[in-house]
Amino acid sequence: MKKLYQYAACLLIGGLVATACKTTKSPSGQAGGVRQGQGVYQYREEDPLTKPFYSDRKGVIGRNGMVASAHPEASQVGLTILQAGGNAVDAAVAVQFALAVVYPNAGNVGGGGFMVYRDRSGKAYSLDYREKAPGRSTANMYLDSAGNVRPGLSTSGHLASGVPGSVDGMVEAHKRFGKLTWAQVLQPAIDLATNGYALTERDATGLNRIRKELQTINPGKAYFLKSTTDTSSRWKQGDKLVQADLARTLQRIQQQGRAGFYEGETARLLTDEMKRGGGIISEEDLKNYHAVWRDPLQATYKEYNVITMPPTSSGGVALIQLMRLSEQYPLRRWGWNRDSTVQVMIEAERRVYADRAKFLGDPDFLKIPVAQLIDPAYLRSRWQDFSFAHATDSRNVRGGTLPGYESLETTHFSIVDKEGNAVSITTTLNGGYGSRVVIGGAGFFMNNEMDDFSVKPGVPNMFGLTGNQANAIAPNKRMLSSMTPTILEKDGKLFMVVGTPGGSTIITSVYQTILNVIEHGMTMQQSVNALKFHHQWLPDKTIFEQGAFTEPTTQTLISRGYILERLTNTLGRMDCVLVRPDGSYEGASDPRADNTARGY
Ligand code: GLY
Numbered sequence: 001m002k003k004l005y006q007y008a009a010c011l012l013i014g015g016l017v018a019t020a021c022k023t024t025k026s027p028s029g030q031a032g033g034v035r036q037g038q039g040v041y042q043y044r045e046e047d048p049l050t051k052p053f054y055s056d057r058k059g060v061i062g063r064n065g066m067v068a069s070a071h072p073e074a075s076q077v078g079l080t081i082l083q084a085g086g087n088a089v090d091a092a093v094a095v096q097f098a099l100a101v102v103y104p105n106a107g108n109v110g111g112g113g114f115m116v117y118r119d120r121s122g123k124a125y126s127l128d129y130r131e132k133a134p135g136r137s138t139a140n141m142y143l144d145s146a147g148n149v150r151p152g153l154s155t156s157g158h159l160a161s162g163v164p165g166s167v168d169g170m171v172e173a174h175k176r177f178g179k180l181t182w183a184q185v186l187q188p189a190i191d192l193a194t195n196g197y198a199l200t201e202r203d204a205t206g207l208n209r210i211r212k213e214l215q216t217i218n219p220g221k222a223y224f225l226k227s228t229t230d231t232s233s234r235w236k237q238g239d240k241l242v243q244a245d246l247a248r249t250l251q252r253i254q255q256q257g258r259a260g261f262y263e264g265e266t267a268r269l270l271t272d273e274m275k276r277g278g279g280i281i282s283e284e285d286l287k288n289y290h291a292v293w294r295d296p297l298q299a300t301y302k303e304y305n306v307i308t309m310p311p312t313s314s315g316g317v318a319l320i321q322l323m324r325l326s327e328q329y330p331l332r333r334w335g336w337n338r339d340s341t342v343q344v345m346i347e348a349e350r351r352v353y354a355d356r357a358k359f360l361g362d363p364d365f366l367k368i369p370v371a372q373l374i375d376p377a378y379l380r381s382r383w384q385d386f387s388f389a390h391a392t393d394s395r396n397v398r399g400g401t402l403p404g405y406e407s408l409e410t411t412h413f414s415i416v417d418k419e420g421n422a423v424s425i426t427t428t429l430n431g432g433y434g435s436r437v438v439i440g441g442a443g444f445f446m447n448n449e450m451d452d453f454s455v456k457p458g459v460p461n462m463f464g465l466t467g468n469q470a471n472a473i474a475p476n477k478r479m480l481s482s483m484t485p486t487i488l489e490k491d492g493k494l495f496m497v498v499g500t501p502g503g504s505t506i507i508t509s510v511y512q513t514i515l516n517v518i519e520h521g522m523t524m525q526q527s528v529n530a531l532k533f534h535h536q537w538l539p540d541k542t543i544f545e546q547g548a549f550t551e552p553t554t555q556t557l558i559s560r561g562y563i564l565e566r567l568t569n570t571l572g573r574m575d576c577v578l579v580r581p582d583g584s585y586e587g588a589s590d591p592r593a594d595n596t597a598r599g600y
Contacts, residue, residue: 052336057528059588061599062587067082067598068587069412069414069596071099072200077192078092078094079598079600080094086179088117089117093170095413095415096413097170097186097189100189101189102192106427106429107427108427109166109261110447111166111434112130113166114126114130114312114426116307116425117421117422126297126309126310128292129170131447131479132162132285132476133473134162134281137475141153142450160450161434163286168262190250193244193246199240203237203594210224210436218437245441249442249443269442272440273446297310297320301320304495306486308320308486310363313483314360314481315481317374321348321352325344325348331344336520337550339552342557346533350392350394350537351397351537353535355373355400357537358398359399360471365474378400381400397537409433410428412574412575414576414577416494416497424497426499428481431448434447435447435448453479454470464538467480482505483499496524498574502573504534505534505536508532508536524578524587527588549564574589587599
């Protein structure tokens with residue numbers, strides 16, 4: 001009990017003190033301070049969000065199975081499949097396709113993703129179904145003749161898309177591990193597309209937000225508009241969205257497997273759309289796309305074994321680096337989000353994101369020094385220039401030196417079945433609703449994943465991430481990702497399934513969510529509810545959810561030269577499952593959106 005609430009004490013102290021935040025100079029010459037957007041944020045005692053949790057939502061407890069996803073309809077689909085005798089992979093395939101219908105901002109058939117799977121015997125697998133650059137892509141395809149980035153080209157419209165991987169990924173996962181038939185796991189998504197589903201308030205707001213851009217990018221098409229005759233009419237909560245063309249696409253996938261998407265009618269519709277809008281994905285690109293089984297990345301942290309995604313994701317390497325860097329300090333003793341705890345975590349993040357930019361990319365194209373990057377001796381060396389007295393200046397931080405080397409809209413779901421098979425999947429179109437291109441006649445959004453490449457060395461992408469040669473565009477190469485689907489074992493047994501969307505913030509949200517449970521004694525749901533922060537080396541600032549830091553912590557960080565920027569929105573949309581000591585499952589879904597856990 002003492003451990004469970006050890007983080008509460010600092011908040012009590014913090015709540016009592018209200019001091020204006022000053023901007024100060026650190027010994028490194030860096031100006032510390034708290035900003036809100038461009039202005040200086042002044043802490044107010046009466047601020048309603050000064051408690052450490054976003055909400056007091058409670059976890060869902062089940063003994064036989066658990067599904068946590070971004071949408072209630074999709075979680076219900078997963079639960080129904082588990083109750084019909086399907087295993088975690090059957091449920092995962094059904095949820096991926098259901099999300100493509102009910103969560104078009106990130107659920108997809110036109111995007112890609114990663115799956116980490118641990119079967120009940122403890123054997124672990126990972127599946128990379130990340131999109132690939134089209135065969136006709138070039139390193140400079142988003143630059144003008146003067147070598148400058150042409151704004152918007154890698155983020156919206158037809159040229160922004162990589163070759164989709166989700167359908168082949170699901171075919172592969174089901175072929176290897178599924179128990180129910182392919183037709184069975186596709187049917188719930190087909191039903192949702194054919195019969196329609198009631199929009200949540202958030203669904204309606206999202207579609208209304210992109211209404212104008214939808215019409216600009218998709219002239220003459222009526223997809224996702226409330227009315228085909230009155231294009232100004234707005235969706236509202238409870239309206240029914242029917243997607244007849246998407247239903248037919250899903251039926252072709254149901255009847256023909258991968259050929260139902262990568263060949264025949266769907267492939268023809270997709271490539272016709274590309275030709276119409278100046279995109280470059282070809283029939284050959286589609287035919288040649290294949291998901292890849294990779295050895296999952298596994299590493300120990302104290303009594304835990306972390307099973308996570310290897311490159312093409314940077315997430316797994318970065319997560320293990322972060323955990324092992326912070327393992328060298330007594331965060332548990334210091335307490336949740338105390339100044340020293342936060343300082344260690346920020347400084348670890350600064351160094352890890354510098355490594356990410358320098359070393360990580362598609363392992364099919366370059367040799368990535370994974371073992372060296374997570375080596376404890378290397379990670380110890382990364383602390384050499386750190387002092388608690390002041391913030392390290394990101395301008396002085398580079399990716400580490402290894403011998404032989406020079407150089408928020410996604411969605412996650414976690415599923416555990418009654419036998420203890422566990423699936424952790426993060427899947428994405430990249431930005432919300434991807435490139436905003438809807439394939440005419442097929443009814444689905446395409447991704448804008450090309451922006452996850454480094455379109456020009458040193459130029460930040462939509463998440464402010466900078467990269468270089470390791471993640472340069474090349475034909476058929478996979479773009480680097482931050483998605484971090486992860487499974488933890490404790491004493492050899494399944495312990496936690498975790499993940500989130502959030503672009504570059506995925507890695508740090510997963511990191512904090514894990515540490516909140518294993519170091520600070522929170523339940524899974526408390527950990528999801530807990531307010532979060534993020535640093536990514538460049539830009540050199542720490543963004544935070546209001547309330548994540550107490551006033552004393554804030555003041556200490558400022559006096560040591562940290563730039564703190566309060567977010568007006570939130571961090572993370574976690575969907576997690578924890579195995580409790582009695583063997584039951586705690587499903588934890590993020591209260592920041594429509595995320596829902598369902599168990600039985
Ligand atoms: N598109 C976000 C990521 O893969 O990191």
